[in-house]
Amino acid sequence: MKPSDLLSALLAPAGEPQLPHAAYVGLQALLDALPIALMEFRLSGESLVLLTANAAARRMPGLGGVREPGADARTVFDQLASTALIDQLCGVARLGVPLDGRHVLRDGPRLQLAWDIAARRMASDCVLVAVSDVSEAEGLRQALQSCEQALAEARRDLREQTEVFDTMETLARAGHWRRIKDPGETVLLWSPGLCEIAGYERQEWLDPEYAMSGILPEDRPLFEAASRAQDGANVEYRWRRPDGEVRWMRSRVQRVRSRDGVAVQMGVVQDVTEEHRAAEQLREQLVFIQRIASRVPGFIYQYRIHRDGSTASVQYISEAVREFLGVAPGEVMRDHGLLEQRVLPEDVPQVRRSAMLSVRRLVPWQSEYRVRMPDGSVRWHMTSAVPHRESDGTVVSHGFTMDITERKQAEQQIERLAFYDALTGLPNRRLLLDRLQRSVVLSQRTRQQGALLFIDLDNFKVLNDTLGHDMGDKLLIEVARRLVATVRESDTVARFGGDEFVVMLEHLACDSAQAALQVEGVAEKLLAHVNQPIVLGGHHHYSSPSIGIALFGGERVEVHELLKRADLAMYEAKAGGRNTLRFFDPAMQAAVNARLHLEADMRQGLERGEFSVHYQPVVDERARLVGAEVLLRWRHPVRGMVSPAEFIPLAEQSGLILPLGRFVLQQACAQLARWAQSPATAHLSLSVNVSARQFRHADFVAEVLEALREHAANPRRLTLELTESMLLGDIEDAIVRMQQLKREGIGFALDDFGTGYSSLSFLKRLPLEQIKIDQSFVRDVLEDPNDAAIVRTILALAQSMDLQVVAEGVETAGQLGFLRLHGCGGFQGYLFGRPAPLQAWDEMLFSVR
Ligand SMILES: Nc1nc2c(ncn2[C@@H]2O[C@@H]3COP(=O)(O)O[C@H]4[C@@H](O)[C@H](n5cnc6c(=O)[nH]c(N)nc65)O[C@@H]4COP(=O)(O)O[C@H]3[C@H]2O)c(=O)[nH]1
Structure with missing residues (x-):
């Protein structure tokens, strides 16, 4: 029962008759038995005073002063002091308007008090108040409310989560x-x-x-x-x-x-369609890459270098690595160190260095190195890769490696051909000049002296011609080997051409005198080593060198000048008896300068017409004039007459011999043509000296024939004088030229016969008509039994080979007598006439006639 219902039952309507006392006591007992607190108050002034309270009221916690009748309602309900309850109760007492309400007090979430309070006016100014404790119901209600709230929140969360979940699924x-x-x-x-x-x-x-x-x-x-x-x-x-x-x-x-x-x-x-498509694309790309990789001449790869730079891994490497390095792609991907293991240890540092640099700077990498194949062979590889940094900080490089062995070999071959002598394998002239250039610069800086040794083999030409080119080649190879073996590894031994070698010594003493001593020691050793017999074709041969030495360092000297100095010194060594060494000195330089001036003068002389020819008579055994030798003359405005012995070798060297030779030929042909016009002179022949360079010139044959044609001269009256030494070398070519001219009627004489080395077989092959005994034999033929023997032998030889002989330098009747006695048929010398210009000839011809 609610307090309000109880109150309604208890309060009889006003004016009803009073209960008898017994009934009242019974009622009082009944009220005390009720579980609801009942209290009666009377309005007293502004206060409500407690008249009576039942047992439940007295027990009820929270009600104050209930046991004391007369207690003020404010004391009874002091817990609700903050509410309008007291005023409301006063209102009920005064006006009789019933009051029903629930009062709940909390201390935070804790429930302090929950009362349902009902009040009714009983008589004027009296009010009956029923209070029932509803804490339990209030607690339950509250719990229910929080449950409902939690449920609503859970529903909302669930709805939200479902939405999130759906969105996630969609995404x-x-x-x-x-x-x-x-x-x-x-x-x-x-x-x-x-x-x-x-x-x-x-x-x-x-x-x-x-x-x-x-x-x-x-x-x-x-x-x-x-x-x-x-x-x-x-x-x-x-x-x-x-x-x-x-x-x-x-x-x-x-x-x-x-x-x-x-x-x-x-x-x-x-x-997962997109994933499949991406995988498919990846597969297609892989197939594409593999197809390309299978066709390119090399293997491709991708490697990743991790952030710290310490670890790397090969993520892809094409199948061709099997062929190019003999390892399976899988093995390399498991252990990338296998790649480096193949590189030759001496090439590893540079490969590593360049690779690290590329990764650090993110620049393309290219490196050439050698690898050892599983079969032990060594191949050249070239790799190039492009690195880029990934978002995670690692560096990924895509690269390509190919075999460049053939290219390297070709390069080496080209280098060998360009810078090395094919026969001996020594550096050639070009490489020597290059090294010399560097060495000269270096020596200027370090002040350390260097030396150039120009080496020429003394009798190589003779040996080459007698034994043949193969043997000559073997000799050169052996000499090269000995030279290399004698000097330090850092020194350069070069083949300069033919039988000429150049040795360059570096890092000698700073002091010239001391350096010269050092070089002399080396040169002596070179001499000694080269002098050792060389076994060729089962025979011992001796080859001696002449060595010219030029020092460099300190002063600035051009390399060509240095070479010239060493060359000059070498000539000095030759002049000094061969098989020896000579240092270049300033006197030699002066000679060089003089030669240079002479050469310049010669050029000018040609232009100014300072050259002319003299004719020296040649007579037969009965002293009848049969012809003449044409000899070149140079009258220099200051030097006066310059001897051909002086200027011809220089003309040879400088190439001036070509225009000079042409000039002499023209003169000779013109003269022959003039003589042909007169019966008295028509039988006369002319001999013309031909130099080696002139003879070897490609146009020589054509030029001779052209000169004859131009002057309509009789080729049969022209004899070309060749020396033995100039025929050496390419003898076959010389013979072909001689035969071409011989077919036109031109004759050949071998000049200075006896001074060189002429084997019989060599002589027999040449289409010669005549040999000229050198004047050095004729000079002492009466005094020197050796010379006499040589002259006799030459004459006998010529006879056996059906060759005419002209003895040169016949100055005395005694010489003439000796020569005649031994069958010499031609003579030339001061005894019969000196070389003279044409004007002087008229007289001579006249007198001869
Ligand atoms: N002591 C002495 N000498 C005599 C006697 N008879 C002639 N001579 C000299 O002996 C040389 C003979 O010429 P060679 O042996 O061909 O030697 C020639 C020849 O090799 C060369 N030469 C001269 N003219 C020419 C030329 O036009 N062309 C070429 N390529 N060489 C030439 O120069 C060399 C020297 O010529 P030259 O000074 O004119 O000297 C000439 C001549 O003057 C003699 O009885 N006693």
């Missing part, structure tokens, strides 16, 4: 389904995400058959097997959406729980 292009089986029926639930990726309308319940209808028939067994296994393994299959598009799905099926006879199966599905 992830994923979905899920649940199959709930109970004994009665089976339902299949699809998430919105699943409907979306399957291309279905959003629907929660799905017909199981319809749910499978999109799986391509060929993939269905796979899917069904996974569904049966329910082990959470991935299965991938293709799904045809209602619009016809086929997409790749990845699904996982798992039994979630089985309770109370309800089995739940759950699956997640993800649309």
Whole structure:
């Protein structure tokens, strides 16, 4: 019963008759038995005073002063002092308006008090107040309220989470389904995400058959097997959406729980079409790369260097690495160190250095190095890679390696051909000049002296001609070997050409005198070594060198000048008796300068017509004039007459001999033509000296024939004088030239016969008519038995070979007598006439006649 109902029952309407005392006591007992606190108050002035209270009121915690009648209502309800209760109760007492209400007091979340209070006016100024403690009900209500609130919040959270989940599924292009089986029926639930990726309308319940209808028939067994296994393994299959598009799905099926006879199966599905496409693209790219890689002449690779730079890994390497390095791609990817193990140890540092630099600076890398193949052979490889930094800080390089062995060999071959002598393998002139240039610069800086040794083999030409070129080559190779073996490895031994070698010594003493001593020591050794017999064709041969030495360092000297100095010194060595060494000195330089001036003068002389020819008579055994030798003369305006012995060698060297030779030939042909016009002179012949350079010149044959034609001279009256030494070398070529001219009627004489080395077989091969005994034999023929013997031998030889002989330098009748006695048929010398200009000839011809 609520306090308000109780009060209504207790309060009889005003004016009802009073109860008898017994009834009143009974009623009092009844009121005390009630669980509701009842109190009667009377209005006294502005206060309400407690008249009576039942037992429940006296027991009720929270009510103050209930046991003391007359207590003020404010004391009784002091806990509700902050409310309008007292005023409201006063209002009930005065006006009789009933009061019903609940009063709840809390201390934070803790409930302090919960009372339902009802008040009714009983008589004028009296009010009956019923208070019932509703804390328990209030607590329950409150709990219920919080539960409802929590539930609402949970619902809201769930709704939010579902929304998030749906969004996540949509974004992830994923979905899920649940199959709930109970004994009665089976339902299949699809998430919105699943409907979306399957291309279905959003629907929660799905017909199981319809749910499978999109799986391509060929993939269905796979899917069904996974569904049966329910082990959470991935299965991938293709799904045809209602619009016809086929997409790749990845699904996982798992039994979630089985309770109370309800089995739940759950699956997640993800649309992995993009992943498949990317993988497909990747596969295609890989196939593309592999196709290219299989066709390029090398292997390609990708390696990654991790952030700290300490670790690297090969992530891809094409199949061709097997062919190019003899390792399988898989092995390299497991252990990239295998690549470096193949590189020759001496090449590793530079490969590492350049690779690190490329990675550090992110610049393209290129390196050439040697690798040792599994069969032991060594190949050249070239690798190039382009590095770039990834977002995670690692550096990825894509590279390509190819075999460049052939190119390297070709380069080396080219270098060998360009800078090395093919026969001896020594540096050639070009390389020597290059090294000399550097050495000169270096010596100027360091002040250390260097030396150039010009070496010429003394009798090489003779040996080459007698033994043949093969032997000559062997000799040069052996000499080269000895030279190299004598000097230090840092010194340069070069073949300068023919039988000339140049040795360059570096890092000698700073003091010239001391350096000269050092060089002399080396040169002596070179002399000694080269002088050792050389066995060729089973025979011992001796080859001696002449060495010219020029020091350099300190002063600035051009390399060509240095070479010239060493060359000059070498000539001095030759002049000094061969098989010796000479240092270049200033006197030699003066001679060089003089030669240079002479050469310049000669050029001018040619232009100014300072050259002329003299004719020296040649007579037969009866002293009849048979012809003359044409001898070149140079009258220099200051020097006066310059001897051909002086200027001819220089003309040879400088090439001036070519125009000079042409001039002499022209003069001779013109003279022959003039003589041909007179019967008295028509029989006379002319001999013309031909120099080696002139003879070897490509146009020589044509020029001779042209000169004869031009002057309509008789070729049979022209004899060309050659020396033995100039015929050496390419003898075959010399013979061809001689024969070409001989066919036109031109004759050949071998000049200075006896001074060189002429073997019989050599002589026999030459189309000669005449030999000229050198004047050095004729000079002492009467005094020196040796010379006499030589002259006799020459004459006998000529006779046996049916060659005419002209003895040169016949100055005395005694010489003439001796020569005649031994069968000499031609004579030339002061005894018969000195070389003279044409004007003087008229007289002579006249007198001869
Ligand atoms: N002591 C002495 N000497 C005699 C006697 N009879 C002639 N002579 C000299 O002996 C040389 C003979 O010429 P060679 O042996 O061909 O030697 C020639 C020849 O090799 C060369 N030469 C001269 N003219 C020419 C030329 O036009 N062309 C070429 N390539 N060389 C030339 O210069 C060399 C020297 O010529 P030259 O000074 O004119 O000297 C000439 C001549 O003057 C003699 O009885 N006693």
